[in-house]
Amino acid sequence: SRVMNGPRARETVQKLWNASKSLQGGGVSYYEYVTELTYLLLLKMLEEVSRDGKKLEDRLPAEYRWSALRKKEGEQRLQFYRTLLVSLGDKSKVNFPLVNQVFTDAKTSLTKATALTSLITTIDNVDWYAAEEDGLGDLYEGLLERTTSERKSKAGQYFTPRPLIDTIIELVQPKAGEIIQDPAAGTGGFLISAHRTILRDTDELTKVSKETAFAQRNGNYQGAELITGTHRLNTMNLLLHGIDQPRRKAAGVHGRK
Secondary structure, rough: OOOOOOOHHHHHHHHHHHHHHHHHHHOOHHHHHHHHHHHHHHHHHHHHHHHOOOEHHHHHOOOHHHHHHHHHHHHHHHHHHHHHHHHHHOOOOOOHHHHHHHHOOOOOOOHHHHHHHHHHHHHHHHHHHHHHHHOOHHHHHHHHHHHHHHOHHHHOOOOOOOOHHHHHHHHOOOOOOOOEEOOOOOOOOHHHHHHHHHHHHOOOOOOOHHHHHHHHHOOOOEEOOOHHHHHHHHHHHHHHOOOOEEEOOOOOOOOOO
C-alpha cells in the first residue's frame, strides 16, 4: 500500500493532528476525536467520490449532505450537526446501508460550535484526491493505532499489533476471489492486511478478471464486531482502503443490530 510520506501527506497529517490537539484541550479524548473525524470524513467522502458517473451523496437527501452542514453557522451548526448524526443512522430517513452502519447510535462529544467549525474547516481544506493518492487510508489507520493503544486494556478489548497481523496474513496467504472472514474484526486490521497482500500479488487487481476485482472490493471481506463505536471505525477504515462494501454475513456481523 502507499505510505503517507510525501509533502502533501505530511501537510494533511499536521492539519489533522493540530485539530486533535485543539479539541483535546477542550476536553475531547483522542478516541472521541477520531470518532468525530469519522463522521465528518464520511460525509466529505460522499461529496467527493463518484461511482458509475454519480456522486455517492446523491443517495442522501439534500438536507443531510456535507454542503448542508457547511451552510450553517455558529450554534445553529452545532445543533444541526447533533440532529444530522441521529438522522443519518435512521433508516426511515436515510436509505443508505453503509451510511446507516457508520451512524448507528451516533452522538457528538463536541460542546462548542468553534470546535466543530475547526474540524469542518480542516477537512474541507484537505485536497481529497491528493490525500487519497498519498494513502488516506494509511493515515486513518495510523490514527486508529494510536487510539487503540490508549484504550487496549479497557472494557476487555485487546487489539492485535500490526506486525503480528501482517505476519499471520503472510502465513495464511489470502488469494483474490476468496471469501475472507474475521469473527472479531475490531477496527479491521486483519481484513485490511489481507487486502494489501491481495493488491500486491495481483498488481492492484489488474491481473484478475473484472468480476473478481469487483467482488474483492464489494463483498469478499466479512467480519463481526459487537461494539458499535469500534464497528463504525472499522467500516470507515475499510472504505478508505478501497473496500467499498464491507459485508455483514448475519445479524450482528460488523456491528450491533
